[in-house]
Amino acid sequence: MLTVQPLQPATFPVPGQFYMLQAGASYDPLLKRPFSYLSAENGSITFLYRIRGKGTRAIAALREKETISLIGPLGNAYPVPSGEFIAVAGGIGIASLFSLFGAATGRATLFWGGRTAGELLMTETVRGLVRTAVITTDDGSAGRKSLVTEPFREYLAVNAHLPVYVCGSTPMMKAVAALCSDAGARCFVSLEAYMACGVGACLGCVVKIRDSENHEGRFRSVCKDGPVFDASTVVWEGQ
Amino acid sequence: MLTVQPLQPATFPVPGQFYMLQAGASYDPLLKRPFSYLSAENGSITFLYRIRGKGTRAIAALREKETISLIGPLGNAYPVPSGEFIAVAGGIGIASLFSLFGAATGRATLFWGGRTAGELLMTETVRGLVRTAVITTDDGSAGRKSLVTEPFREYLAVNAHLPVYVCGSTPMMKAVAALCSDAGARCFVSLEAYMACGVGACLGCVVKIRDSENHEGRFRSVCKDGPVFDASTVVWEGQ
């Protein structure tokens, strides 16, 4: 977890948006990394992150009161559901959905999967924010031992009228999107992508999105046109 | 100041030797940096350093108990004086001479110059280790306002029988070496050089050293054949 206090007055983020963060002044790692904001209040912004590589290690090495460099808020937002909704999170994907739980008027039924219990951070806080939280792990170390798509599928079968919000690994999101499509449920995914700029300038983070004119899809940038897309418009390629 | 505790049993350093240090696992900065040891006792080694650039900034960012990577002890040593001697230090050059004050049987008369008082660290401790310490600064913020070579020259005039040990900037060492040569005093300099390997492998840190066969000088590595040289053998080039 990382809480930052912008030095200059900053724009307030809305659920689904993210920031590009970088700790340290070294050129290795060089690029900023994208992180959903977890919460934003009293002028400070909080992030929840998992250490993966160089960039997150540098963030973890920060001491209190040190400065971090960031750009944001970036990207579009989740269309805020007007009533009850379903959320599906994979591991740290919870960070992106977290702010939605507070912003939405209706409450969420959350399906949250991880490889092990250790990947599911702040479970108690999260439980307090949703109607029900169904937890799964690959190894059974927490909740049900299954893929998160299993209990979700069962629930969706009788709740396809609810909108579904998803953030997790690409294969998981692809699977959830397919289930929603079959069930006729609306589904919004917050996509993963390698990003260099975060502002739509480099075209590094693109994904193929269908529109009325073009069913094959056209490249849109995840950072600027996303990260949230209507799952039915996403062309899931080679993943 | 930095104190390190080797994870494996380490060789004990002798005055004049140095270590190559690197903090952090980033490739920027890439190379280790050379630092004289200040003192070594109870299995721990202490360094005194001034922040100059990337490498020293990374060292300064270390927290207690973090690991640092180092190679050493490296290089040759000051021939330990058997009696009284003269020491001339420029700024942080004191770090190299410091251990000699304790190791020598005789005591030192120290001439220590810096640009400003801020460059002269641990002055009280140093004073306690030497017979007399004559301090100079360029701006007069501590001691006499002059180059360190001024009071040294005066003292040398009547003490040319004492050996002189010098560590500081190249122009200062060159000047001291010239004064010693004129006065017929023995002089040992601990040379500065950019180093990549510190062990004599890259040939990056060379200096021209005269020998009986070759008055023009031949390249010797400061890291392996030095850093301490008899000043009368050093060919001071273009500095």
Add this chain to the structure above:
Amino acid sequence: MPSLSVNIGGMILKNPVMTASGTFGYGEEYAEFIDLNRLGAVVVKGLSLKPKEGNPVPRIVETASGMLNAIGLQNIGVDRFILEKMPFLRRFDTKVICNFFGDSVDEYVHAADVLSRTDGVHALEMNVSCPNKQAGWCVFGTDPAVLHNVVTAVRKVCRIPLIVKLSPNVTSIAHMAKVAEGSGADAVSLINTITGMAIDIRSRRPLLANKIGGLSGPAIKPVAVRMVWEVFNAVKIPIVGMGGIMTAADALEFLIAGARGIAVGTANFVNPAATVEIVEALEQFLVDEQVNDVNELVGSLRL
């Protein structure tokens, strides 16, 4: 106040700082972060006659102090650019330089013709060094005869200053610069990215969908500075230098090596305000060093 203004092949820039093509979108993307009026010039993403899809993802991967990209020259095409992006760019008091490319001499000529007749476009930058493109494509920038042909042809239709952007993936970039000069280029810019590759050792697959990509960022700066210096010693036309410029100190290395203008690429991603900060620090450097005119620095390397 020292003078920052420079003349790049007949085009007067208020200062030598430009954006590097492909790293600044069409200008809009960074307009909310910085005041585009502060820039010497905005160089837009490479344009082709027809829109281009570009490569599949992954298109980028970070490397030590650098990044590889294989965007594949995705762009909206000359027509949509003129229609949708130029009205925005015309609002600013900065020069607009259109980077463009083609996959045949004809396409180059056609694109140059249309762009150079577009109101508000002040110069063209010809990308002849496309390490991201397939097979035969690369030859434009690496074969002197081919380079001569395409530059000569474009020169005929181009009514505004023509900058030829050189590839570093050659034995002698100085020779290529001379060819560009001899074919009518008003200036050369360098360097484009250096071709590189990165491999995922578990899957044993390239980390870029396109297999190879172009290396940019601080990692390549020493190579870029060397090439600018070599080209400076070979041609008389002005040079726009780029490759790993992150700070004003980096920019100054290029100016001293012989660049009259400099472009900031990858640095925009790391710090959207990089260009403006460089303009400001450059000015401060001139004040500190008592240099009245930035042109005095150009090629002022002391040997």
Add this chain to the structure above:
Amino acid sequence: MPSLSVNIGGMILKNPVMTASGTFGYGEEYAEFIDLNRLGAVVVKGLSLKPKEGNPVPRIVETASGMLNAIGLQNIGVDRFILEKMPFLRRFDTKVICNFFGDSVDEYVHAADVLSRTDGVHALEMNVSCPNKQAGWCVFGTDPAVLHNVVTAVRKVCRIPLIVKLSPNVTSIAHMAKVAEGSGADAVSLINTITGMAIDIRSRRPLLANKIGGLSGPAIKPVAVRMVWEVFNAVKIPIVGMGGIMTAADALEFLIAGARGIAVGTANFVNPAATVEIVEALEQFLVDEQVNDVNELVGSLRL
């Protein structure tokens, strides 16, 4: 236990890990840090017939994730090497590869002749890519015809495996590799350093006394991997890959791209135990990935 042994042009190495010439002295320098018996081969600092003084200082400068060097090929000469250094190297159960160069075809031939007849020297590595040397010198490695001549001449006198070390400062390294192969090389090694430059902006002087130097270290790894892959697709002789290898993961990128041996250069400076740690981690990787023979990895890139 997986097999790590590789055959480089007829010479059998116990593992693919070598030292890169010029970064490991004559072996002695690192012998107190690591057990030389663990290495596939020790490649010594470039030798010439007569001792060479090398360049004035500064000879090295750090850059982002890399370093520039302009040592100027300082070395003690073939004779003193054989007399003073070979007795030490013969004590180890590892292959000794002598890197050498000359400033004329004659000198190359002469040095190769003497070295290849020296007891305990297992192979020669011909440095034809000397970005640190003055003027005309560079042509050996950048002109195909010159390369052909010198390799052909050396081949005639060289009784042991001959590795030709290629320069990356060319338009097509694959073409140069083919020329080396066609001229009788048993293997090629790549890449040598990429020519670069760095400038002190206050004094406006180059940071290296030699003005230009060779870039090495992690910064150049993507370029080196790409070149190894290109050469692998062009020649049949084995490749020794190098450029920025710091870890076993880096080494694996080179093997997968097509290198049969790899050399560790700048990494030795940062971590004297780098080579041995790479041997160990490489072995562990083979175990983890259930690969029985390291040769299975060579050129195993999946496209």
